[in-house]
Each structure stands twice: as C-alpha cells, then as structure tokens.
Amino acid sequence: MQRLLVSPHDRKALERLRSETGRADVLRNTLIVLLSAEGRSKAALSRDLGCSTATIDRARRRYRERGADGLVPIRPPGRPSRATPAFRAAMAEAVQTPPQTLGYGFSTWSVPRLAAHLKKTTKVAYSDDQLRRLLHQEGFSVQRPKHTLKGKRDEVEFARAKQELEGLKKGRSSPTPRRP
DSSP states (O other): OOOOOOOHHHHHHHHHHHHHOOOHHHHHHHHHHHHHHTTOOHHHHHHHHTOOHHHHHHHHHHHHHHGGGGGSOSSOSSOOOSOOHHHHHHHHHHHTSOGGGGTOSOSSOOHHHHHHHHHHHHSOOOOHHHHHHHHHHTTOOOOOOOOOOTTTSOHHHHHHHHHHHHHHHHHOSSOOOOOO
C-alpha cells in the first residue's frame, strides 16, 4: 500500500482535531493518519493502538476520500434504539411519580416493577438490564430498595421482645422443647 501523504497544513488541522476531540474513536483515527504519514506499518499501528488492521484501513480510506472530516464517524453502528424520546419521557415521569399514586400497592419502584409498568403504558418491553442502562443514561440512580419494618411496627413491643431474646440467649444455650 502506498504511503499516506499529509501536507503541513493538513498536519496542523489533524493535530488540532486530535487535541480538541473528546471522543476516543476520533482520537484513534487521527493517530492512525498521523502515524501512517510518519511511515509506521499497519501491524505496528494495530499493536500500539489496540485496533484491527481493518480499522486502520478504514481510517486511512476515509481520510483519503474526505480529509479530516472523514475521521469523525457519521453515525454509530447498529440499529436505532427503540427508546424513543417519548418512551424516555414516560420512563422519567414514571420514576418520579410515587407508585401508590398510580394505583400500585408498593411504595418504591424496582427495575422489574418499572419495566412491567412501562410495558403496560407504552407497549414497549425492555429487559431489566437494558432498562437499568436507560435509567443511568437519563441520570437516575438505580439501587435495590431495603425493605424494613421500621416505622410500621410497635417500637415499644419490638424493644421488649429484643430484650427478652437477649435474656434468653444469656440464660440458656439451647431452648427447651415446647410441650403440646
């Protein structure tokens, strides 16, 4: 393959793109072009940058075809997400609404409960893992709820029973069997 030629003007533009970008793929593509212009082999670039030789060929080809603009990927690979802006808005609204106001018998959302609610309301189903990723993308924290009876039990009776249990533990090592 012929050597990649980069003019001094283009080199400055590539160096600026390399230093100003916040994207790893653009940085990698820019380094591929700059290092290729210095005469580095495809095998050395692949080893040093941790990418395939096909990625190196693609970056070089795009630079030859479109210049520095070709180093910025146009769109991500893969199919478009089913998480439309309308779904994301419905998800955000549901998360911020207490479940009891929507007629549910629980007080906190869990990911499976939220997934079931969104499937019912939006007709779009997601796995728990994917819904968790979508929640993180929207800036929500996902935590497992801690279920306790604090505030729902008789605290005086609980303290008495706890004290009685401690007394039983100190008094005998094993409880005596109850008679029928």
